Amino acid sequence: MNHYLDTNRANWNDRASAHATRVGGLGYDIQRYIDDPALLSDVARFDRERLGDIAGLRAVHLQCHIGTDTLSLARLGARVTGLDFSPVAVAEARALVRDASAGSGAGTDIRAGTVDFLESDVYDAASVLEPASFDLVYTGIGALCWLPRIDTWAQVVARLLKPGGRLFIREGHPILWTMDETESDDLHLRFSYFEQAEPLEWDDDSSYVATDRPLTATKTYEWNHGLGEIVTALLDAGLVLTMLVEHDSVPWEALPGQMVQRPDGEYALGARAGVAPLSYTIQAVKPA
Structure with a gap:
């Protein structure tokens, strides 16, 4: 299992530096967040109404990557800790928040929220963070497919949440992950819908956003x-499901040649x- 983890970490280290470029139109186009202090990420903005008022909440963003969603939660008033297993991603996330805060004289303060970042594997989150201390556990899109066991993840979420706290996640639908994106003539269900012990292995020097160079750490493993x-898994971890909404869209061109981009x-x-x-978007609450 360490081989899978180390291989994926090398890939995400590579992606993080490419995604964090300040060249407009490439990577996550993060210069936008520095230039516009009110900008929210596409992922956070999509679920803004479902997320509700998070001002003053203590939140942890698991698998935060380079911090654009983390920064967005802080701009909505939360006190956020971003956690990621990639040291490059954590460094880039800190740089983004630092530069987005520059000129305000507030250090890492973003409106009413504060942001910090921690390097850790998500399965170790409840060991490196204070258990039962978070009002909100947040996970953005494209995270769960990197985890071999979903029940282990759900137990971590439950341990992090304080009584009455909630999980909020938007993720790519598992039916989407079964589709072969290399076939553009129609939808082709090729890969397992259900969790398997052995991962799917990929070797690809491109990313899901445009970058100014090919990746060099090209192998990845997904479940x-x-x-x-x-x-x-969430129910077994003692959480109560309060929202499950399926969507007919995703924030990237997941199936090239078969998708149309909407105004949003x-x-x-x-x-x-x-x-x-x-x-889909899921919300689950830890009983008080």
């Missing part, structure tokens, strides 16, 4: 988790519009 497996930046199926869910 799918069925929606029922995810919900059951989301991508939806074109000719096959509405035939499959592409992402």
